[in-house]
Amino acid sequence: MSRANEHKNLPWVEKYRPNSLDDLISHTEIINTIQKFIKQDRLPHLLFYGPPGTGKTSTILAVAKQLYAPKEFNSMVLELNASDDRGIGIVRGSILNFASTRTIFKSGFKLVILDEADAMTNDAQNALRRVIEKFTENTRFCFICNYLSKIIPALQSRCTRFRFGPLDNQQIVPRLEFVVREENVDMTEDGKKALITLAKGDMRRVINILQSTSMAHEKVTEENVYLCTGHPLRTDIENIVNWMLNEDFTAAFNHINQLKTLKGLALLDILLEVHTYVHRIEFPQKVRIYLLDKMSDIEYRLAAGTSEKLQLGSLVAAFQSAREMVAA
Numbered sequence: 001m002s003r004a005n006e007h008k009n010l011p012w013v014e015k016y017r018p019n020s021l022d023d024l025i026s027h028t029e030i031i032n033t034i035q036k037f038i039k040q041d042r043l044p045h046l047l048f049y050g051p052p053g054t055g056k057t058s059t060i061l062a063v064a065k066q067l068y069a070p071k072e073f074n075s076m077v078l079e080l081n082a083s084d085d086r087g088i089g090i091v092r093g094s095i096l097n098f099a100s101t102r103t104i105f106k107s108g109f110k111l112v113i114l115d116e117a118d119a120m121t122n123d124a125q126n127a128l129r130r131v132i133e134k135f136t137e138n139t140r141f142c143f144i145c146n147y148l149s150k151i152i153p154a155l156q157s158r159c160t161r162f163r164f165g166p167l168d169n170q171q172i173v174p175r176l177e178f179v180v181r182e183e184n185v186d187m188t189e190d191g192k193k194a195l196i197t198l199a200k201g202d203m204r205r206v207i208n209i210l211q212s213t214s215m216a217h218e219k220v221t222e223e224n225v226y227l228c229t230g231h232p233l234r235t236d237i238e239n240i241v242n243w244m245l246n247e248d249f250t251a252a253f254n255h256i257n258q259l260k261t262l263k264g265l266a267l268l269d270i271l272l273e274v275h276t277y278v279h280r281i282e283f284p285q286k287v288r289i290y291l292l293d294k295m296s297d298i299e300y301r302l303a304a305g306t307s308e309k310l311q312l313g314s315l316v317a318a319f320q321s322a323r324e325m326v327a328a
Contacts, residue, residue: 012211013204016179018055021062025203026055026171030162034063043067043109045132046142047156050164053202056144059164060113063142067111079113086120091127099135110139117143118150125152132158166201176206185214190222198229232265237273241281244319252316257309267308271299271315287322294318 018024021031037043043063048056068076078098080086095112114120132141132155143159145151176195180187191213199206209229210220217224226233232240236259243252259265275295278288295318298311 012179012183012207016175016182016207018058018062019065021059021066024055024059024062025175026167027059027162027164030164031059033162034059038063038066041108043140045136045140045159047148047151047159047161048142048144048164049146049148049151049161051166051202052146053199053204053206054164054167055203056164057115060142060144064111064113067108076108077111077113079115081115086114086124088121088123088127091124091131095128096131099131099139102138109137112139112141113144114141115144116146118145118147122152125155129154129158167203168201169196172196172199172201172203172206175203176210179207179210183214185210185220186218187214187220188222191220191225194222194225195220198225198231227263230264230266230269232263232270232273234273236263236265237270237277240270241274241277241319244316245323249316249320252320253313256312256316260308260312267312267315268299268302271295271302274315283322284326287325290325291318291322294321 021035024031034043034046046060048059050056064073064077078095080090080095084090098110099112117125128141141159143151143155148156148161148163173192173196176192179185187210195206195209198209209225213220213225213228216228223233240256240259243255247255256270260267260270275292278291278295283291295315298314298318301314302308302311
């Protein structure tokens with residue numbers, strides 16, 4: 001079976017996951033440092049942290065593929081994700097057993113990858129401290145997490161930390177264009193910009209949105225990308241702000257409500273886009289501070305699960321008050 005047919009049904013995120021450190025598109029300094037560690041055979045315990053979709057898991061998997069031949073991969077690498085049970089029992093059981101057994105015929109060390117390590121309980125993290133120290137001779141640990149603050153200081157101090165920041169556009173575009181060419185996707189320039197805007201530095205999100213849009217529509221355009229993700233279009237946001245600032249309360253409320261129903265938009269998405277748009281309007285400082293304060297309250301209330309209709313009224317009311325403040 002050819003490799004192309006073998007990966008035919010895979011999601012594009014997995015199909016185009018980098019297989020070696022040279023394939024990785026970002027964080028050159030981190031990758032060069034890790035390459036040096038491998039060349040000198042002095043790989044420390046690692047801690048990768050940063051937002052999702054920035055290449056943390058891909059990096060450590062590429063390191064593991066570089067260190068071990070395909071035949072010995074399964075016997076030398078233990079990968080545990082947040083979906084696996086990783087309480088104190090697993091640390092004392094599977095992880096301890098794997099770390100304590102020596103490799104008789106193979107030189108080098110084993111590798112334990114703990115993905116989503118910030119979901120581990122404090123007890124499990126505390127139990128790992130001793131395991132790490134005791135078996136450093138034949139095992140290396142790599143922790144991957146989104147929030148560094150959820151990893152106990154005792155584990156942080158035993159690892160070399162690397163922060164994976166959000167990817168910038170120059171890093172995302174070449175990989176995006178490569179996937180588009182490989183999959184023969186018809187993508188417009190505004191569609192590409194929309195993908196990059198919505199992804200906010202998350203490569204996984206770019207490819208996922210690209211795949212779902214190309215499956216739902218023949219062409220990947222700005223409108224189709226926004227339709228597919230349920231995000232409000234820029235023109236919709238302009239209309240919403242225009243209604244709130246220039247029409248009376250009832251008309252503005254009804255227009256926005258109709259638009260929400262027609263396009264199936266969530267008020268939270270509208271609010272986040274309006275927040276960005278407000279920074280581009282020439283408001284007096286006092287009015288802008290008032291609006292941002294009101295919008296932050298509405299976002300908090302929406303997160304707590306309140307009624308969207310009431311909060312929409314509150315949003316329109318905030319803009320109407322701001323209009324009066326400007327007029328005064």
